[in-house]
Structure formats: C-alpha cells, structure tokens
Amino acid sequence: xxxxxxxxxxxxxxxxxxSSCEYQYSWEKYRMDGHRxxxxxxxxxxxxxALGTVDGDTYTAPNGTxxxxxxxxxxxxxxxIAVQPQMKEIKTVVGFATRDMEAAAPESELSNWWxxxxxxxxxxxAKRKVDVGILNFGGIRTSIPQGEVWLDxxxxxxxxxxxxxxxxxxxxDLQALFESIAASRPFxxxxxxxxxxxxxxxxxxxxxxxxxPKKTYGVATVDFLLDGGDGLSVAKNAKELVNxxxxxxxxxxxxxxxxxxxxxxxxxxxxxxxxxxxxxxx
Numbered sequence: 001x002x003x004x005x006x007x008x009x010x011x012x013x014x015x016x017x018x019s020s021c022e023y024q025y026s027w028e029k030y031r032m033d034g035h036r037x038x039x040x041x042x043x044x045x046x047x048x049x050a051l052g053t054v055d056g057d058t059y060t061a062p063n064g065t066x067x068x069x070x071x072x073x074x075x076x077x078x079x080x081i082a083v084q085p086q087m088k089e090i091k092t093v094v095g096f097a098t099r100d101m102e103a104a105a106p107e108s109e110l111s112n113w114w115x116x117x118x119x120x121x122x123x124x125x126a127k128r129k130v131d132v133g134i135l136n137f138g139g140i141r142t143s144i145p146q147g148e149v150w151l152d153x154x155x156x157x158x159x160x161x162x163x164x165x166x167x168x169x170x171x172x173d174l175q176a177l178f179e180s181i182a183a184s185r186p187f188x189x190x191x192x193x194x195x196x197x198x199x200x201x202x203x204x205x206x207x208x209x210x211x212x213p214k215k216t217y218g219v220a221t222v223d224f225l226l227d228g229g230d231g232l233s234v235a236k237n238a239k240e241l242v243n244x245x246x247x248x249x250x251x252x253x254x255x256x257x258x259x260x261x262x263x264x265x266x267x268x269x270x271x272x273x274x275x276x277x278x279x280x281x282x
Contacts, residue, residue, distance in 0.1 A: 038062030043150075044091035047084040054078045090152040095256050097149050097266045103140035106186035106276040110144060111137060113268035114252075115190035115220075118164060121251040122220035125244040126166035131206055132174065133190030133220040134181075136230045139248070140188075144266060154256060158249040162222040168240035172213040177234060178204055184231055186276050190220075195275040222248060 032041045038061050042050035052061040057069035059077040067073040101110040115133040123130040142156045169177070181187050182196040195203035204211060211217070216239060223243060226235040235241055259266060 034062065037065055042084060042091070044088045047081065051081050051084070052077060054081055087152070090150065090155055092151045093148045094151050094154065094253070095149040095260045095266045097144050097146050099267070100143060100146045101266070101268065102143040103137055103188075105137055106274040107188075107270050107272075109268040109270055110140060111135075111188040112190070112270060112273070113266075114140060115188045116268075117252065117255055118222075118248075119190050119220045121246070121255075122164050122166050122244065123218075125164060125246055125251075126242040128166050128168070128218050128240075128242065130166065130218040130220045131191050132217060133188070134177070134225065134232070134234055135188040135222060136225060136232070137186070137188055138230060139222065139224070149256075149266060151253075154249065154252060158252060160224065160248070162224045162248050164244045164246050164248065164251055165221050165223050165226060165235075166240070166242040166244070167219040167221060167226070167235050167238045168216050169219055169234075169238060170213070171211045171215045171217060173237045174206070174217050174219065175204070175211050175213065177232070177236075178211075180232065186274055187230075187232065189274055193273050195277075197277045199278065 032039060034040045037052075039052065040050045040062070049062065052059060054060075054074075054077065057074075058066050059068075059074045060066045061077075067077070101113070102108060103110045103114075105111075115135050118135060119130045119133040122128075122133075139160060139162065140157060141159055142153065144153060144157070178192070178194060179201060181189075182194070182201045183199050191206060193203065193205045193208075194201060206217065219234060221234045224230070225232050226241070227233050256266065
C-alpha cells in the first residue's frame, strides 16, 4: 500500500511539474521553392508537378523521394493532393505585384494599402466623409508575393468575416482612442500622422492638423474593433455607427480586379504615418 501511495505521489509531482513549465515554440518560414523535396506552390494546372503524386500506398515527391502509407508525410500529401480540384478556382491570377508586400508594424506598404483602400470604400458605402482609418495588423494574415498574385493570396490574407464600418467620433474621443493605441501597440492607421515616444503621443495630426476636441470626425474601421477586439473600442461614445454590411474581402477584390483590368500592378508606399519609438525593442 505504501509503495502504491509513493507512486501516486511521485506521479502527481511530475504532473504538477509538467503543468508548471512554460513551453515556448518557435518556427521559421520557408518559401515553397522546391529546396527540400521539390515541392513548390501548385497552380491551377500543375498540381502533380508541384506536389508529387500518390499511387496506391506510395507518395512520391517531385524530386523522386517516396513515403509509404502510414507515414505523416504520406497522409498530409494525400490530403493536399486530393483537394486540388476544388482549389482550382482560387488559383486564378488576379494581379501582379512589383515586389513582396508584408504587413509589419508600425507601418508597411501592405498595411497602408489596406487602410487607405478601406477609407475610400467606407466613405463610398456609408456615404459619409471619412477622416481616419483604424485597423488591426492581425486582420492581415499573409503577404502579397512578388510576381503573379492569385485569388488564393487575398482569400488567405483576409479570411475573417469582418464588416467595414463607419464611426462618427467627437474629437476628444478620437484623441482618447489614439492615446489608447499609443499606450499599447501599433495599429494600422490612415489619414493621420502620429509619433509615439515612451508610449505617449508626441505628435498627432489628422488631415495635417491637430485634433479639434469639439469637431466630429469620421472613422473607417471593421466591426471586430468596435467593442474590445484586440483591446480597442473604436465605437466607444460613437455619435453615429454605420455597419456597411460589406466584408473586407468583398471590398478588396473589386479594387484588385480593377487594377488587373487597367494593367496596373499592386504596389504601395510607406510615408512615416506612424512612428513608435520603442516598438522594435519590444
């Protein structure tokens, strides 16, 4: 009996020790450029050449390496190859990018492109004047690759079912909103210039001018950020709120198609709209 109790106590101690450990995970991003097994990103017409083939109990990668049924590699490959016919539509080329565009705080070409586009879309859809755009970096889930850009890239970039919204805020409330951003972390902003030092606002201009506390400003955002999403409540004390009912991806794609039709590339710029002096250190 004492032996059993000792084993139970020892096991409990191990469980407590394991549960008290903090596990940290890290990962690296690799381009699917064939440097490992010959596997590359499959297009609409070349899934076998890009991913390899499954023949009975054997998966053969493009470089000739083979794995048998029962292995993790076989299982993943078989599932991925099986869904390629259904994925053919989203492999359509919808544009061309002159360079890679990744979302990175405090500002980046891709995040600026998204928020400036959103401001225009919200103004059009809500039929209201928009002065400022506020979005979250977490709303951008992947990057735009240099070269051909597929529908899949945008579907993967904006997978959330977030609606574009218009919020009317008194200047004093807009000032408080920017102060909450400064106190926490960078958000995607448009129509404004903000310099943050030691998590306090050093400079804040909207439309090139200081915020007038008594004036009403139009803000473009998404419904996720209206009431606490990512710690931000854009709609707090709102004088007016309009949910356009249009999701992010449904607003972005028509613009992308218009660029393609005009033969224009997908590209943008940074302009120093948000300077966060301590962000890189964090």
